[in-house]
Amino acid sequence: MLRSLYDWTMALSARKSAALWLAVIAFVESSVxxxxxxxLFLPMALARPExxxxxxxxxTVFSVLGGIxxxxxxxFAFDAIAEPILRFWGKLDTFNELKAGITYETVVLMLVTSGFAHLPPIKVVTILSGVAKINLGLFVISAAITRGARFFLLAWLLRRYGEDIRHFIEKRLSYIATGAAGALILAYGAFQVLIHH
Known part of the structure; x- marks a missing residue:
């Protein structure tokens, strides 16, 4: 199922309405x-680097709107909407593990790791932020910075290096980003240990 969704999304990049579809996918990625x-973004930016x-x-804009x-x-609707969505995508266990002891700082950390390494998936972070009643204004500012950093970094890389960087992004960047996200999580954990001793 996931592969067919991936292929369908890739096919959208060739359509004249690709920018509209990018907005739609960016929006729904952040919630469902x-x-x-x-x-969708990578092939579109490669085809039209200007x-x-x-x-x-x-x-960025529609990802943040989807995050809201x-x-x-x-x-407002965790039991009625969010729980079935998370269960459908197999993310409910991840969500429940993250829910305990959530703070604004951990939400920002997860927005960073989700933005650069998709860990955890952005929909988990946005729904979790609502469940934890994270201040919406702070959430929007943090999401705009972290999501914007991802998409504008990708745009810069694609404009500068073109097709060559696409293979790197698709095959290796996720490993590098995952490693960086892991280092960031470890650094945050070490910081929390130090300030509580």
Whole structure:
């Protein structure tokens, strides 16, 4: 099922309405959809590098709007909407593990790791933020910075290095980002240990 979703999303990049689809995918990725907007963003930015910044802006804005929707689902309708969504995508256990002891600082950390390594998936972070009643203004600012950093970094890399960097992004960047996210989590954990001793 995931593979067919991926292929369908990739096929959208060739359509004239690709920018609209990018907005839709970026929005729903942040609240209910499993396939990341990068799948659409990368081929679009490669095909029209002069529009890479525009595509990055579209992806960022609609990702943040989708994040607000995810926050609203977690805040207002967890039992009715969020729990079935998380269970459907097999993310409910991840969500429950993260829910204990959530703070604004851990939400920001998860937005960073989700933005750069999709760990945890962004929909988990946005819904969790609503459930934990994280201040919406702080959440929006943090999401805009972290999601924007991802899409604008990808736009810059694609404009500068073109097709060569695409293979690197698709095959190796996730490993590097995962390693960096892991280091960030360890650093945060060490910091928490130090300030509580």
């Amino acid at each position: 959809f499993l396939v990341p907007a990068d799948v 529009r890479a910044w525009r595509y990055a802006l579209i992806a 929707a995810g926050w609203g689902i977690g805040y």
